[in-house]
Amino acid sequence: MLDIQLLRSDLEGVAKRLADRGFTLDVEAFQALEFRRKTIQTETQELQARRNQLSKQIGQAKAKGEDATALMAQVTAQADQLKALERQLHEVQARLDDMLLVIPNVPHASVPAGKSAEDNPEVRRVGTPRQFGFAVKDHVDIGAGLGMLDFDAASKISGARFMLLKGPLARLHRAIAQFMLDIHTGEHGYTEIYAPYLVNAASMTGTGQLPKFEEDLFAVPRSDGEKFYLIPTAEVPVTNIVRDEIIAGDKLPLKFVCHTPCFRSEAGSYGKDTRGMIRQHQFDKVELVQITHPSRSYELLEELTGHAETILKKLDLPYRTVTLCTGDMGFSAAKTYDIEVWLPGQNAYREISSCSNFEAFQARRMQARFRNEKGKTELVHTLNGSGLAVGRTLVAIMENYQNADGSVTVPEALRPYMGGTNAIAPR
RNA sequence: GGAGAGAUGGCCGAGUGGUCGAAGGCGCUCCCCUGCUAAGGGAGUAUAGGCUCAAAAGGCUUAUCGAGGGUUCGAAUCCCUCUCUCUCCGCCA
Numbered sequence: 001m002l003d004i005q006l007l008r009s010d011l012e013g014v015a016k017r018l019a020d021r022g023f024t025l026d027v028e029a030f031q032a033l034e035f036r037r038k039t040i041q042t043e044t045q046e047l048q049a050r051r052n053q054l055s056k057q058i059g060q061a062k063a064k065g066e067d068a069t070a071l072m073a074q075v076t077a078q079a080d081q082l083k084a085l086e087r088q089l090h091e092v093q094a095r096l097d098d099m100l101l102v103i104p105n106v107p108h109a110s111v112p113a114g115k116s117a118e119d120n121p122e123v124r125r126v127g128t129p130r131q132f133g134f135a136v137k138d139h140v141d142i143g144a145g146l147g148m149l150d151f152d153a154a155s156k157i158s159g160a161r162f163m164l165l166k167g168p169l170a171r172l173h174r175a176i177a178q179f180m181l182d183i184h185t186g187e188h189g190y191t192e193i194y195a196p197y198l199v200n201a202a203s204m205t206g207t208g209q210l211p212k213f214e215e216d217l218f219a220v221p222r223s224d225g226e227k228f229y230l231i232p233t234a235e236v237p238v239t240n241i242v243r244d245e246i247i248a249g250d251k252l253p254l255k256f257v258c259h260t261p262c263f264r265s266e267a268g269s270y271g272k273d274t275r276g277m278i279r280q281h282q283f284d285k286v287e288l289v290q291i292t293h294p295s296r297s298y299e300l301l302e303e304l305t306g307h308a309e310t311i312l313k314k315l316d317l318p319y320r321t322v323t324l325c326t327g328d329m330g331f332s333a334a335k336t337y338d339i340e341v342w343l344p345g346q347n348a349y350r351e352i353s354s355c356s357n358f359e360a361f362q363a364r365r366m367q368a369r370f371r372n373e374k375g376k377t378e379l380v381h382t383l384n385g386s387g388l389a390v391g392r393t394l395v396a397i398m399e400n401y402q403n404a405d406g407s408v409t410v411p412e413a414l415r416p417y418m419g420g421t422n423a424i425a426p427r
Numbered sequence: 428g429g430a431g432a433g434a435u436g437g438c439c440g441a442g443u444g445g446u447c448g449a450a451g452g453c454g455c456u457c458c459c460c461u462g463c464u465a466a467g468g469g470a471g472u473a474u475a476g477g478c479u480c481a482a483a484a485g486g487c488u489u490a491u492c493g494a495g496g497g498u499u500c501g502a503a504u505c506c507c508u509c510u511c512u513c514u515c516c517g518c519c520a
Contacts, residue, residue, distance in 0.1 A: 041477055045489045052489090055501040059445035068500080075500045224509085246437070371437080375456075377474075 001100050001364045008034065017106045020113055020326040025103065033099065037092045044085040051075055051082065101205070102212045105361040107326045108298070108335040114325025120338070121325070126309070127318030129342045134404040138345025139395045140276045143169065145406040146426050149277075160274075161266060161281045163391075168424045172397070172410065173284070175417035177259045177390050180286040180311055184387055188307045190257035190288060195237035197260060198228035203240040206366035208332035208358075215267045218281075230263035234287035235384045242291050243366035246377055252370055253300060254291040257387065259284065277391050278350065284390035288355075290383040291368070297357050297381035298335070305337045305355040308387040312352070314413045317396050318342040320349050334359040337385075341392065345399040352392045355385030 007014055007030065015025040054075045061068040112121055143149025148169035154162040165173055184190040198220065204210040209217060209232060218230040231237055238258045247254070262285050273279035288307060292300050305321065312319045324336040333356035340349035360379040363369070369377040401409040407425040410418050 038477080041489085045477065048490085049488055051500075056446060058500050062445075072500045079500085248437090375472085 001361060002103055002106065003360070003364065004096070004100060007100075014106060018104065021104060021107055021329055022115070022327050023104050026099075030099065033092060033096050037089070037096060040085060040089045040092060044082070044089050047078055047082040047085065050078065098211075101365075104331045105329075105334050105358065107329060108357070108359070110298075111329070111335050112323060112325045113327075115327040116325075117328050119325040120322040120328055123321045123323055123337065125318075125320040126313065127316065127342070129318050129344065130400060132344065132402075136344045136399070137402060138276065138343075139398040141345075142398045142402050142406070142408060146408070146424060148424070158281075161279065163277045163280060167427070168418070168421065169394075171418060172414065172424065173390060173394050175414045176393050176397070177284055177286055178417050179414055180387060180390075180393075181257060181259055183311060183314065184257040184286070184288060184307060188255075188257075188310070190255040190307075193234075193238055193241075193256045193258040195234060195241075195258055195260065197231050197237075197263075199231055199237055199240070200228065201226070203236055203243070204229050206240050206243050207236050207362050208365065209236065212331065216265055218263045218265055231260060232264045233262050233285060233384075233386075234258040234260040235289060238287065238289040239291075239362060239368075239382050239384065240366065242363075242368040242380065242382075245368060247291070247368075247370040247380065249293070249371050249373065252291065252293045252380070253296065254289075256289045256291075257286060258289070259286045259390075261285075277395060280391065283392075286387050286390060288385050288387040292381045292383060293370070294360065294378070294381045297359060297383060301335065301337070301355065301357040301383055304383055304385050304387075305339070308339055308353045308355055308385050311388050311393075312339065312341060315393070315397065315411045317393075317400055319352070330354075330356065332356075332358050332361050334361065339386075339388070341396045343396060343399050344402075345395075350392070352396065353386035353388045356383065358382045358384075 002014065011025075011027055011030065015027050018025050054071050058068045058071050058075075061071065112119070114120065137145070140149070140151075146169060148166045150164045150166065151162075154164040157164070181192060185192050201210055204217070209229075217232060219227040220230070221227050237260075238256050241256070242254070262283055264281060266279055266281060269279060277283070288304055290300055290304055309319070309321065319339055319341045321337055321339050324330075324333075324338055329336050336354055336356040338351050339353040339355070341352040342348075343350050359381050362382045363379040368380050368382070370380050372378045397411060397414075398408050401411060403409060403423070405425070407423045409423045410421055415421065
C-alpha cells in the first residue's frame with residue numbers, strides 16, 4: 001500500500017511513475033473521493049467536538065444537581081445528522097482503502113523503464129553452459145528414462161500440473177532443500193522457520209496477494225464461513241511474523257529462511273510451460289525473508305540476491321541475473337532481481353529465483369514497525385527472495401548433469417545429503 | 428467436542444456510566460544529588476488522522492482500552508455478535 005500522504009502531495013508524480021509499470025491510476029476518482037472524505041470528515045469532527053463538549057457540561061451540571069435537559073436537547077437535535085455523517089465517513093474511508101489496496105508499488109528510481117521481460121537488463125552472467133557430446137534431453141525425458149518422474153500417476157491422483165517423484169530422484173529433491181537450508185542458516189546467518197501452510201485473509205492482504213489476486217490462490221472453506229488460503233510462497237507466513245509488531249531497532253535486520261510447499265492455481269497461464277515440472281500447482285521452495293531498517297534495504301537486497309546466487313555457485317549451475325524493468329515487476333515490489341538458471345533442455349535461461357525489496361509497501365499494510373533512533377515508531381522495509389525454488393533446481397541439476405547413458409551425476413555439494421551417492425542411474 | 432476464565436499503553440497492572448488517553452509500577456529519555464559502584468530526588472514518555480500554518484514550531488480537533496455492532500446526552504465500564512488466549516474434561520498424530 002502506498003502512503004496516502006504521498007498521493008495527496010504528489011498525485012501526478014505518482015501517477016506518472018505507476019504509468020511506467022503499466023498501471024493507470026484513476027486520478028479523478030481519487031481526487032473526488034479525497035474531496036468527499038475531507039468535507040465529510042471535517043464536518044463530522046466538528047459535530048463530534050460539539051457533542052463531547054456538551055456531554056461534559058451535562059456531566060458537570062448533573063454533578064452540581066442542576067437541570068441539564070436543555071443541554072441534552074441540543075445534543076439530541078444533532079444526533080441524527082452526526083450518525084448519518086459518521087456512516088458516510090466510514091463508507092468513504094472504506095472506499096479509499098479499497099482503492100489504495102489495489103494500487104501497485106512505485107518502482108525505485110534505479111529500476112530501468114521497460115514494457116516486458118525482453119526489456120530486463122542483464123546484471124551479470126556466471127558460469128559457462130556445458131558442451132554436451134551427445135543429444136541433450138530435457139528433464140521430462142531424463143526423469144522418464146530413470147523411471148523416477150511420473151506425471152501419469154500424479155494426474156491420476158490429482159490432475160494436471162502435479163508431479164510425483166520416486167526413489168533417488170525424490171531423495172535428491174529432499175537433499176536440495178536440506179542443502180539450501182543448511183547454507184542459509186550456517187553461512188548466511190538466517191534463522192530457520194517452520195510456518196503454517198494455511199493462512200488467513202489478513203496475512204494474504206499484508207503481503208499483497210489479496211485483494212487483487214485471489215484467483216491465483218487456492219482456498220479451503222472454514223466452518224465459520226471464512227476461508228484459509230494455501231500459501232503461494234513462504235513469503236506470506238514468514239513476512240507476517242512481524243505484522244502488528246513493533247521491533248526494537250537494534251534487532252534489525254531480521255533474517256528468516258523457510259522451506260515450504262507453495263500452492264498456485266496458475267490461473268491465466270493455460271498453455272504455458274505445460275511440459276514438465278516448471279509450472280506446477282504445488283512445488284517446494286526455500287524462501288529468504290529480511291525485515292530491515294529503511295536506510296539499509298537496498299544494500300541488503302544486493303546481499304540477499306547474493307545469498308540466492310551462492311546456492312547456484314555451489315551447485316556449479318550456470319546462471320544470469322537480470323533486473324526486472326518497470327513493466328515486468330510484481331505488484332508489491334519496488335525493485336526485483338530475477339536469477340535465471342541455464343536449462344540445456346530448453347536452451348535458455350529460466351527463472352529460478354526472484355529477489356525483491358518491497359520498501360514499506362507490505363509493512364504499511366501489515367503495520368510492521370520498529371523503534372528508530374529517536375524512539376519513534378517507523379515502518380520497516382521488507383525483502384524476500386527464493387533461495388531457491390526446489391523443483392526448478394532439480395530440473396536444472398537433471399539437465400545440466402545428465403550423461404549420455406541416461407544417468408544424472410549428483411553435484412558434489414549434494415553428495416553428503418545423498419548418502420555419498422555419485423550418480424542416479426536408470427533402474 | 429464439552430465447561431470455565433480472560434483480552435487495557437513498550438511491558439506489568441488498576442479502573443463497572445461523567446472532567447479517563449486512562450491510577451500505580453517497570454522500562455526508557457533528560458536533569459539534579461552523590462568522588463567509584465549501589466542508592467536517592469525531579470521532569471518527561473502511546474498511536475493514527477483531520478483542520479490551521481508558505482514550511483517548521485505551534486494551535487484547535489477526532490478516533491483508538493481484542494474486532495464489529497448496539498443502548499445512552501455521554502461507554503474501557505452496560506448489551507449483542509465474532510476473533511484470539513489460557514485452564515480443566517474428552518478425543519487425537
